[in-house]
Amino acid sequence: MKMRLELFLVITAVICASSNPLNKAAGRKKLLLISFDGFRWDYDQDVDTPNLDQLSKDGVKAKYITPPMLTMTSPSHFTTITGRWVEDHEVVHNLMFNSETNLKVPIKQTMTRSEWWDNGALPLWITAQNQGLKTASFYYPGGGANYSGQAVNRALVLEYGHPDDNETEWRENIDKVMSWFSEEDFHLVTMYYGEPDSVGHAKGPDHPDRKVIIKQIDRTIGYLREAIERHHLTDSLNVIISSDHGMTTVKKRPQVDEVVLNKYLNLLKLTSFEILDYGGFGIIKPRLGKEQEVFDALSKVPNITVYKKNEMPESFHLAKSERLPPIIVVGDLGFNLNSRFIVYVNKGDHGFHNGEMDMKTIFRAFGPDFKRNFLSEPFDSIHIYPLMCKLLQIEPAPHNGSLAVTENMLLNSGGESTTVVPEPTTTEKPTGGSQTTHLSVALLLSTLLLFIFTGL
Structure with a gap:
């Protein structure tokens, strides 16, 4: 009888262990968010972009996305990473300012000024870290700040005067990020490139040099995909490519009165x-x-x-x-x-009404969790946040986005329609149904074994 009871306990433990869902961290996919500053929604339409074209076949493309009002770098990026409207996260300009003291701090110098960024809206890096994930920011706006005393696990901050268009450095940065994923087990990395914004400002969106930069971005995306394969991340890394705002030609004298x-x-x-x-x-x-x-x-x-x-x-x-x-x-x-x-x-600029088509931006996504050859209708950039939380399998912080807008891009969504309709904000919470089912099965099997081994 004693031997039967010991055998029963061993088998029960094995059943319970195997019936529990896999540890979420063990099966969790990683996520890379890349932002190309100032990449207008139609910049790839007058340039040969074979790698972006292939992405449309291998993943998801949105017709365009609408940035928040106002269409500036820091406010828009922080909306993406928090899922909050600008009035909620309060990064209301590229310049850090104080209207009482007349303080004005240039954009590059704000990147480590936590008092500008930390206003109660929690960015994805910190939310993910608080749930056991490892995160990094590579030049992404807001990544160099502290939030209620918490810093991003690893943050590189873009310094003033750093060149935006060095293609060799772009590739080196990709190699570095891939090693963070493959060798150091980072779960989330946000990556920022300062082009095509710089060339758009300096020469205008219609200048031939803008097309040169778009071709460089396209080559970089091709290099990224090669690097993903080289680091054996094809089955474990999801990638989202986005931007913060578009660009338009500045109207100047003598054609118009400024x-x-x-x-x-x-x-x-x-x-x-x-x-x-x-x-x-x-x-x-x-x-x-x-x-x-x-x-x-x-x-x-x-x-x-x-x-x-x-x-x-x-x-x-x-x-x-x-x-x-x-x-x-x-x-x-x-x-x-x-x-x-x-x-x-400047020959080109932004900051205009986000309803203008010249202010719209790109969205591409690919990886093991995304559908292939899927065209999404336009949506607001605020909805990227709950999508990223879904991909990382984490519970979101309070936000203004809706997963209902973007989840039809995912393989497990089951939907075929490419139409997205914004819905009221909800903060999605994971349920415990699956775990309960597994536990019930384990208890049933254990009871049957008890009858067998005790002869009851």
Whole structure:
């Protein structure tokens, strides 16, 4: 009887162990998110891009995605990595600013300033780390900050003056990231490239050099796929390729009159803070009691739209921001804002209304969890966050996106339709149904064994 009981206990333990679901970390796929800054949705349509074309056959392509309002690098990237609207995460500009002290910090210098990024919205790196995953940021905006004292496991920060277009370095960076996945078991890496934004600003989106950079990006994607295979990551690494905003040609004299706001109001007399010489998006803090006067004067300026912050369209998702000052100015497409005189030299720019097609961006995805040859209808970039959480098998932090918008891209979604319809925000939570079923089977088998070995 004693021998029978010991044998029963051994077999029961084996059954229970085998019936439990596999450890999630053991079977978990890895994820690489790559952002090519300023890659407009149609940049691959006038250039020979064999590798991007192949991606459309081997994975998922969206017709385009819509960045958040406002269409700038830091706000848009942080929306992608948090799944929160700009009014929620409060990274409301590329410049770090304080409208009370007149502080203005250039974009590259903000990358390690945690007080600019850490406003309560938790980025994916930290959420993943808190659930046992290993994460890294390679030049991605926000990766160099701390969040409630927590830092990304590994973060490389882009320094001022670093060249954006060195193809050799691009490949070296890919090799480095692949080794992080294959040799150091990182689960999530976010990677940032500063092109084609730089060439778009300097020479305009229609310049031949922009096409040269797109070809370089295409070669880099080809190199990425080779590197994935070389590091034996084909069956374990999902890849999402995206961008933060598009680019449009800046309208300049002598063809058009450029916007100079001081012609219409005395900025020194009526305002105490401004950021106006920076693309198509401007912010103004009127002096006490001057808000209506400033608003009325700006309403007469051609080629711009002026908003009181609390009266902005709900679709902007900016009105609740505590950081933004009371007056917001948005230039018509291609019309850069100038404060007192014309200082802006860029041939191309962004920061304009996110409904403009020139502000739309790309989305590509491939890997073991994605369907092949799948064309998605357009969607907002905010929905990328819950998709990434699904791929990493983690519980999301509170966010404004919806997995329902993107999960039909996945092999296990079961859907065939390419139409996506945004739904109200939900934070998806994993269920315990599968584990309960396995445990019930184990208990049933154990009971049967008990009858067999005890003769009851």
